[in-house]
Amino acid sequence: MPDGVFENTLREIAAAAPAGSDDWWIIGSGALKLSRITKEPVRDIDILTTRKTALAFLAYWDIAATPAVPHPFFRSSPFVQVRRPRLLPIDLLGDMHLYENNCWTPLTLKTRNHIVFGSANVFIPELEEQLSVLRRFGRPKDLERAALVEAALN
Template identity: 30%
Template sequence: MRGAAPVVLPEALHETLAAAAGIMAVAREPWWVIASAAIALHGGRVSDVADVDILASVADARRVARQLGLELRAPAPHPRFRSEVYLSWGGAPLPVEFMAGFAVRSGDAWREIVPATRQVVRVGGVALPVPEREELRAIVESFGRAKDLRRADLLPRD
């Protein structure tokens, strides 16, 4: 995103991302903002960011749980998604969901989502790591739902 216009985000999203980045200071391994918040960080005009999704390692998710006093739990079963660890935190304007061991079902197989790329987007002095644009597009498209396919189309193209 070198040379790209500064990213301008709605206040609630900006505050939530800043809070999430502060929490992730305990991380010892790479982590990423994914899904609709990451699309917005790439400059996509997402009008309905309802939460912030953070993808982290299992060890870092455990650190976050201890820091926030949250119970480690697996989310309710879903036919398309699963996580080894799932945490939901409501201490920011938008909910923050921390996921570790996150996998997407593709046919009869589960594919763990571990981005191969990581680029940092700075917003108001806050460093926010996201997968590079095309990898993010592929990740969001792999979710397979109509809303995700629409959101993937909001990512700017080169």
Template identity: 30%
Template sequence: MSHIPPALFVALAELVPDLHVHCVEPWCLIGSAAARLLGAEVTVADIDVLASPADADALAMLWADRRDAAHAPADGDRFRSHFARFRFPGMPVEVMGGLELNAGEGWQAVSPGRLVLAGLQGMAVPVPSLDDQIRIFESFGRDKDLTRAAALRRLHQPSALSITSSS
């Protein structure tokens, strides 16, 4: 696994227990933080949480004092959700309840697919599987997402160090 930057660790240490306690329905991390937890060498500027609309609303009430009301999400014509951005120690957290993508074929729900648990200092952090993260990034289609998908694809490649046998 790649090194977890201190800012990401600090934010996850405060965020993940709250998500386990307060989310009624399944949730997971997506985006660069999820990719980093699986070992991809990507830069993480914020943490994206995919949740149900009801859980996103509950988190918005729970974290009302942390809300960054001035922030407007980018690509509003491509993405819609029960969205809110929150200030956490280390880095911002963006919650997307019922995230949908419009890639030219109408609004489609973003499905995380098969979830796996990434372990971090005793915390179980649900993230989409490697293949599902690649699928999600490619469906988003932005340059930054395609770069992240490529970083995840490199994890499929055999290690540069291999043992050779001689006959």
């Protein structure tokens, strides 16, 4: 996707973010692009947030939260794939948990960096925290991305 579509999607996310909320971040490939770790095209944008803020995003877009399809390693409440015309798909991850060490563990972030991309104002975790998230996800694509972050940090 061209950077214009990426920027438009970021602007839409920023517009939909509840006023005064400080509990949402872009993670995954979108965060890596915003961190200048990769120039690869982004196919979707993942937003990690709380359930309350996820529901506020959904209210802005007039989308109902639906029950998530069970996954053996990830769960979010809500998990909604937002599709808007002329924008990248947005995956909204409310109260995300990962299945680690035989139990469900919340995925929480501590760092929050303000990023301006074109005219969009969004937030991502610091690189060290992005690395931790990618390692915890542990899928082959996440581990490949983790290697890029490690290289950038060294």
